[in-house]
Amino acid sequence: MFKKTMTAMCLALIVATPVAAVEGPFPVREIDAHTDFLNANTTALEFYPDVMTDIENAVRARVDMADEDDVRDVGIDVILTSMRVNDTPGLTDDGEFNTLEGSIAVFDQDGQPPVYVQQVLLEATELDLPGPTIGPDDEDFYTAMVLAFADKVAEAVAEVDDLPEIEETLR
Secondary structure, eight states: OHHHHHHHHHHHHHHHSBOOOOBSOOOEEEEEEEEOOTTSOOOHHHHOTTHHHHHHHHHHHHSOBOOTTOSSOEEEEEEEEEEESTTSSSOOTTOOOOEEEEEEEEESSTTSOOSEEEEEEEEOOOOOOSSOOOOOOHHHHHHHHHHHHHHHHHHHHHHOOBOOOOBOOOO
8 A cells, every 4th residue: 555655756746747847048939029019100111111020130140049949949039129319219310210129928828928038229329539530331230220229139038947847747
């Protein structure tokens, strides 16, 4: 009787024991990149209609994308909330900007709360340098800001070094 009870208790304990947390870094299964300019009066998408595609492609180049052999992976939600000049709500008439603002959320499983969230604010400022200076052209500046935003996303993914335990159940 004692042996049967102990065997049953051990089996129940094994079934109820969660799997140990998995340590990262984790590959990325999907990237959802979009804008949320609803609260801002901006013309950014008129000048830069592919900004989110550009950010998504830059992120893909910086993170390890998951394949079917990966046991655990993460999803990324990238939201660009503002593209503006300083504290004004939009761009100049020529489409110039110096600020990108948004958020990054890293998800373990779809439908679950994020395991990591980070706000991003990138501001480019002019430096007072002695002598004549030449700034980048608009396209180079745009590319630099997109790549810097993608770097922040890759850094956020790297911050996730372990994921919550997943309980294993018998079927």
